[in-house]
Amino acid sequence: MLLIACPYCGNRPETEFRCGGQAHIARPSDPGSLSDEQWAEHLFVRSNPRGVHAERWNHVHGCGRWFNARRDTVSDRFLETYKMGETPQSQKSTSTDSTSTQAEARA
Amino acid sequence: MRRFSLSSLLSESLKGHRGWGRQWRDPQPKPAYDVVIVGGGGHGLATAYYLATVHGITNVAVIEKGWIGGGNTGRNTTIIRSNYLYDESAALYEHALKLWEGLSQELNYNVMFSQRGVLMLAHNLHDVQSFKRHVYANRLNGIDNEWLTKEECKEFCPPIDISGSLRYPVLGGALQRRAGTARHDAVAWGYARGADARGVDIIQNCEVKGIRRDASGAAIGVETTRGYIGAKRIGVVAAGHTSTVMAMADVQMPLESYPLQALVSEPVKPVFPCVVMSNAVHAYISQSDKGELVIGAGTDQYTSYSQQGGLHITTHTLDAICEVFPQFTRMRMLRSWGGIVDVTPDRSPIIGKTPVENLFVNCGWGTGGFKATPGSGHVFAHTLATGSPHAINAPFTLDRFRTGRLIDEAAAAAVAH
Ligand SMILES: Cc1cc2nc3c(=O)[nH]c(=O)nc-3n(C[C@H](O)[C@H](O)[C@H](O)COP(=O)(O)OP(=O)(O)OC[C@H]3O[C@@H](n4cnc5c(N)ncnc54)[C@H](O)[C@@H]3O)c2cc1C
Ligand SMILES: [Zn+2]
Numbered sequence: 001m002l003l004i005a006c007p008y009c010g011n012r013p014e015t016e017f018r019c020g021g022q023a024h025i026a027r028p029s030d031p032g033s034l035s036d037e038q039w040a041e042h043l044f045v046r047s048n049p050r051g052v053h054a055e056r057w058n059h060v061h062g063c064g065r066w067f068n069a070r071r072d073t074v075s076d077r078f079l080e081t082y083k084m085g086e087t088p089q090s091q092k093s094t095s096t097d098s099t100s101t102q103a104e105a106r107a
Numbered sequence: 108m109r110r111f112s113l114s115s116l117l118s119e120s121l122k123g124h125r126g127w128g129r130q131w132r133d134p135q136p137k138p139a140y141d142v143v144i145v146g147g148g149g150h151g152l153a154t155a156y157y158l159a160t161v162h163g164i165t166n167v168a169v170i171e172k173g174w175i176g177g178g179n180t181g182r183n184t185t186i187i188r189s190n191y192l193y194d195e196s197a198a199l200y201e202h203a204l205k206l207w208e209g210l211s212q213e214l215n216y217n218v219m220f221s222q223r224g225v226l227m228l229a230h231n232l233h234d235v236q237s238f239k240r241h242v243y244a245n246r247l248n249g250i251d252n253e254w255l256t257k258e259e260c261k262e263f264c265p266p267i268d269i270s271g272s273l274r275y276p277v278l279g280g281a282l283q284r285r286a287g288t289a290r291h292d293a294v295a296w297g298y299a300r301g302a303d304a305r306g307v308d309i310i311q312n313c314e315v316k317g318i319r320r321d322a323s324g325a326a327i328g329v330e331t332t333r334g335y336i337g338a339k340r341i342g343v344v345a346a347g348h349t350s351t352v353m354a355m356a357d358v359q360m361p362l363e364s365y366p367l368q369a370l371v372s373e374p375v376k377p378v379f380p381c382v383v384m385s386n387a388v389h390a391y392i393s394q395s396d397k398g399e400l401v402i403g404a405g406t407d408q409y410t411s412y413s414q415q416g417g418l419h420i421t422t423h424t425l426d427a428i429c430e431v432f433p434q435f436t437r438m439r440m441l442r443s444w445g446g447i448v449d450v451t452p453d454r455s456p457i458i459g460k461t462p463v464e465n466l467f468v469n470c471g472w473g474t475g476g477f478k479a480t481p482g483s484g485h486v487f488a489h490t491l492a493t494g495s496p497h498a499i500n501a502p503f504t505l506d507r508f509r510t511g512r513l514i515d516e517a518a519a520a521a522v523a524h
Contacts, residue, residue, distance in 0.1 A: 001419050018408065040509040041359070044361035044452045048364055048410060055409065073409075
């Protein structure tokens with residue numbers, strides 16, 4: 001289970017949270033002008049990186065507030081959490097190199 | 108390929124079984140192939156097999172970064188069924204189920220396909236109504252599925268507690284008798300052996316690192332850890348890693364990769380005759396021929412490539428198992444593991460063309476693609492060989508997310524497998 005730092009409440013166990021998927025997807029400001037391709041991209045296409053991922057979390061069984069996080073999807077380690085509207089500290093989004101495959105537990 | 112038969116078995120047993128030899132070669136990659144398949148799981152290997160047997164295309168390579176069947180094929184709980192709600196899905200999974208029924212003979216390899224029945228338990232009125240709707244929809248599509256009362260459930264699967272004292276009591280169930288399980292590794296090995304015997308090169312320990320494209324944008328080959336390999340057509344069948352492989356050709360996919368876990372108990376004598384699934388409490392269970400109870404958990408809530416999930420996910424599943432089958436509360440669990448599953452927004456797979464010329468994809472099988480392995484390979488081989496989809500996979504395009512013609516099994520079933 002992950003330990004997640006809610007920017008409002010501090011470290012709490014993962015079961016108190018709900019993951020809201022990829023962060024920073026802006027709702028189109030003029031929906032009527034979007035093509036079908038743009039709608040498909042907005043609604044369905046996801047970055048799904050092997051490496052650093054920006055995502056939304058909701059502290060649903062805590063303060064109830066939404067916030068953003070940057071997490072490495074290979075190690076599952078949280079790099080940082082930040083409030084909605086804030087800019088993350090680490091902006092460089094280089095994906096983890098293949099050496100991190102040691103984190104893969106083969107079963 | 109040396110065929111398995113009674114006489115070969117007898118003669119080998121006299122020679123101490125030392126003469127069987129390799130079941131498939133370990134070839135060096137050639138400079139180029141007609142078709143290169145990225146991913147040596149069941150779906151990729153089945154695709155290669157049907158390219159060779161149905162379409163006569165044998166200048167084919169299957170490129171696998173680890174060992175064949177080491178991905179989700181070798182990690183799944185092997186539930187096979189075809190009682191999906193929508194016509195498109197029913198056709199696809201039933202196509203696969205029909206191929207399963209003759210697969211051991213076809214491959215001359217025992218995939219241990221066992222039609223022991225898959226029973227889905229209903230725990231509330233909503234379940235009852237939706238399962239009955241499934242039963243009727245399936246019957247209209249010629250697919251066997253029947254409603255059982257709770258007493259009939261108990262008769263079919265004695266370990267179920269129907270006493271009514273459960274928090275989520277069993278009210279009945281939907282049973283597909285032709286459904287069941289198969290030996291996952293044998294499926295990969297059987298297809299590999301059959302494809303290899305017809306000239307397909309199975310290249311293991313070879314990771315695809317890039318997809319090369321010409322000036323027109325068409326895909327012409329793959330960069331691998333064992334050098335460049337040219338290809339007239341490329342089929343990406345990389346399950347949880349599809350997003351990363353497709354990104355090599357600048358194609359963004361409507362996929363998210365999640366950890367999915369399973370676990371097995373200590374082996375015991377036969378106690379469990381069929382497969383039981385319960386969507387409401389989220390548990391599914393069967394017993395392997397070795398005697399282990401095979402138990403599947405749910406996905407974690409976040410995307411990950413770690414191949415391991417949270418302990419609270421498996422704990423939750425075991426809570427559900429102990430609730431429905433009180434007799435298992437003292438069983439010890441031996442092993443647990445995770446796989447990375449590629450999930451689409453409508454929980455249906457994508458099988459077909461991509462915006463890049465000569466690049467095809469077969470993915471999005473998510474938590475439930477093992478059952479489709481033969482059918483998926485069969486229709487994807489058709490797509491790769493002819494350049495256009497088989498009637499069965501025609502609805503499962505990537506383009507459906509643009510047109511809005513989704514096949515929303517997520518809403519229909521809201522469950523894994
Ligand atoms: C725990 C668990 C339980 C499941 N239970 C069921 C079930 O009961 N019933 C059911 O129907 N389905 C089930 N599934 C889903 C099922 O396992 C998958 O849908 C199916 O096996 C996918 O097969 P595949 O051949 O597409 O993928 P895989 O077997 O994962 O094969 C993909 C291969 O691609 C390789 N690859 C990836 N990237 C590269 C690269 N860059 N270069 C070269 N090779 C690469 C991987 O190493 C891998 O071997 C389960 C899955 C899991 C994880
Ligand atoms: Zn909080």
